Amino acid sequence: MHASWAGPDAVRGARVLDVFAGTGAYGLEALSRGAAQATFVENAPAAIAALSANIAACRAEAITRVLRRDALVPGAGDPHGLVFLDPPYGQNLVPRALEALAAGGWLGAAALVVAELGPGDALTLPEVFVERTHGKARLLLGRF
Numbered sequence: 001m002h003a004s005w006a007g008p009d010a011v012r013g014a015r016v017l018d019v020f021a022g023t024g025a026y027g028l029e030a031l032s033r034g035a036a037q038a039t040f041v042e043n044a045p046a047a048i049a050a051l052s053a054n055i056a057a058c059r060a061e062a063i064t065r066v067l068r069r070d071a072l073v074p075g076a077g078d079p080h081g082l083v084f085l086d087p088p089y090g091q092n093l094v095p096r097a098l099e100a101l102a103a104g105g106w107l108g109a110a111a112l113v114v115a116e117l118g119p120g121d122a123l124t125l126p127e128v129f130v131e132r133t134h135g136k137a138r139l140l141l142g143r144f
Contacts, residue, residue, distance in 0.1 A: 010082065010112055011035050017080035018099055019071045019087075024051040026114070027082035028058055035082065039065045041074060042126020058138075064105060071097045079108035089136070098144055099124075107144055114142045 002129050012034035018027030019041045027038035037044055038060070048068060055064050069075065071085075072093070083101070087093035094115045101107050117138045125142035132139045 005106045014082040015039075015078070015080040015108075017041070017077075017083045017101070019074075019083065019085045019101065020093070021051055021066075022047045022086065025052050026086060028060065029087070030082060030084075031058070031060055031063065037063050037065075039077075039080065040065060041067050041069060043068055043070050047096060071143045072100050074100055074104050076104050077101070077106040080106060080111060082112050082114070083107060086116040088094050090120060090139060094121060094123050097128050099130070102144065111144055113142055113144045 002032060011030050014030065014035045014037040016030045016035045018038060020025060020041035021042040024040050027040055031038050040051055042051055048066065050077050051066060055061055055066070071087070085094050085097055087097065094117060098107070098113065113125060117123055117140060119136050123140055125140065125144060128140060128142040130139075130141040
């Protein structure tokens with residue numbers, strides 16, 4: 001495991017971007033571990049309702065932002081240092097979303113990327129620290 005991911009410094013104080021956020025589990029967990037702020041990108045109404053309820057339950061409204069938009073067309077944004085992507089499997093959405101996010105300025109210069117990939121989904125990162133398989137899912141930690 002790479003030293004920059006091994007300790008809590010990877011999360012503490014980070015601006016977190018949780019893409020294909022669903023219920024917000026990744027972003028909310030990062031906040032509980034000291035992240036400074038989390039932005040959630042989601043466009044499914046049911047997921048947004050669950051996400052909003054979870055943010056309220058965690059009393060994290062002041063340090064979160066929910067953006068109702070397609071992750072493949074995110075528009076312009078501010079750079080984030082830690083990016084989680086957990087899209088629906090089988091559509092190879094992670095590389096396309098990362099390209100759109102990079103083009104929109106959402107990724108910081110040394111952003112850490114945590115991506116969950118399904119069977120058949122592919123992702124090539126210039127620097128990979130950890131790769132693990134859990135059932136059908138593959139988790140990749142690296143830099144974009």
